[in-house]
Amino acid sequence: MNMLRITDLKIDNKSLGDKFLLVDISPAYEYKDGERQDTVSGYKYNSSYEK
DSSP: OOOOOGGGOOOSHHHHOSEEEEEEEEEEEEEETTEEEEEEEEEEEEEEEEO
């Protein structure tokens, strides 16, 4: 059985698709000592690609 390695993946426009769809944007919070703080440190973008 052949195992797929992450280094074998090709992530480019041809493999992702022709149309990029932004699905959701959510805040990424700062954590201190394992507890979430009120500070937003960035945003996470969920996307989908249509072929």
